[in-house]
Amino acid sequence: MRTPRTIRVTAGGPILVEGPVRIELPDGRVLESDRFVTALCVCRRSAIYPLCDTSHRSRRRAGSADPAS
Numbered sequence: 612m613r614t615p616r617t618i619r620v621t622a623g624g625p626i627l628v629e630g631p632v633r634i635e636l637p638d639g640r641v642l643e644s645d646r647f648v649t650a651l652c653v654c655r656r657s658a659i660y661p662l663c664d665t666s667h668r669s670r671r672r673a674g675s676a677d678p679a680s
């Protein structure tokens with residue numbers, strides 16, 4: 612019996628998938644990662660989408676003009 616892969620959904624951040632992983636995109640591209648954990652972007656702000664580049668951390672809070680708050 613295979614051990615289930617752990618996929619962790621974080622609050623306001625990426626989905627963390629235990630690697631290695633093969634990611635198939637709608638446009639036909641395929642990305643492979645042999646990292647121990649791969650972070651998948653869910654905010655769509657990442658410059659390296661579908662991988663997370665931590666851009667989600669600079670997301671503004673509703674009603675705030677300061678991106679750091």
Ligand code: FES
Nearest residue numbers: 652654663666667
């Ligand atoms: S979830 Fe991290 S950059 Fe989108």
